[in-house]
Amino acid sequence: MTPELPHSSPQPLRADARDNRDRLLEAARAVFSQEGLTVPTREIARRAGVGPATLYRHFPTKEELVTAAFADQLRACQDIVDRASADPDPWRGLCQVIENICELHARDRGFTEAFLSAYPRAITVVTGRDRILATIADLARRAKLTGHLRPDFEPDDLVLMLLANKGIQLPSPTAQLAASRRFAALLIQAITHCPHNTPLPPAVHLATNRPRPTG
Amino acid sequence: MTPELPHSSPQPLRADARDNRDRLLEAARAVFSQEGLTVPTREIARRAGVGPATLYRHFPTKEELVTAAFADQLRACQDIVDRASADPDPWRGLCQVIENICELHARDRGFTEAFLSAYPRAITVVTGRDRILATIADLARRAKLTGHLRPDFEPDDLVLMLLANKGIQLPSPTAQLAASRRFAALLIQAITHCPHNTPLPPAVHLATNRPRPTG
DNA sequence: GGTTAAACGGACGGGGGCGTCCGTTAGCGT
């Protein structure tokens, strides 16, 4: 729509513009982390010390702001998964993934929301997510071979865990962190292979991108 | 504020008023179950075939409508817990509670939201919830004695599970039900006593009524 | 220092949700 595309950097921004853009991203990361994605864009503009129009000039829509703000987090998540995937013990790697991702959510509330397709059209997030999930699926496949991961575990269970972890929302950051840690430990226990563990009901195929929740 | 208190029934309502009130409650239950508590009050009034003013005359605030609509569900939940608590095998009873409550949420999205203090000031919900949680705590205590429930389980873990279960939201009702069932099975696995299960990180005390989430 | 255009931000429009007002309707008692 707008003839100018400042986020693609086809030409260098003016000094103040670049400065404002950086402050906006910084404020967005901070606020989204603490409050989640529901926080109004005005609040971010206010904390960045700019007017609303400036925010929308740099990020034409809230979705693009979210995507840009969580690009780093997405890379961090990818790193977590890649590093865990490189672990010689795939079961230990999978456990680390669960613990780290639960903790990531506890510290950064907005990220999980973004990751779980609050904005399905954010291609960066979606493609990144699919790569991450594919990596984890392979990790799980190898973890089963070690005999530590129960055989009826399915990759979609991990999405289930993410969704569930998203539901854990507490007012105090420390409580949030403690709760997510304990929850992660419970999840690991749940998927541990045990001679006398009862069979699970059928898994659900979760196409995370598909849904059009409301309207 | 209003001199008339139609919900306390100090005097009989007129026939049409009583009829409208019933249809409002029915519509509220149906819509809240399917869509959750975020659905606008207008929608409920529309489905009940009345104007917005009529809704607000019977239920001065959305919170009171929610409370009234879920009074039955709360009793149903209480029944589930009471029946499970009367089971001679407390471990089986606890498992049934988890399965039934997860399924309850799957079928009725609004209830879990209401139960988990989306409206902290709804006294009916809060007191009912506290009674339910107390019953479950006692059930868990007895289940530990059987040796099937892991000793480091704490009653607050159940609130954690409820919060987590709330996070599982899928567009399709059948998928929602399947997901909640599988999740419940995983949770039961997680709290099953097993000789070589790893110790859990410290529990969190969750004062469910306390938080003032946003604003 | 002056010119130019990029960048800014206050003010605006649009949409949606909650709760209320007041003129109108219709149930109930006689």
Place this chain on the structure above:
DNA sequence: ACGCTAACGGACGCCCCCGTCCGTTTAACC
């Protein structure tokens, strides 16, 4: 049948949020 009043509902005010417009500021270049 008739009047009284409870009950109704369309229209309204208020608030919040997203995204835009236009007059003003200011960085960049000569």
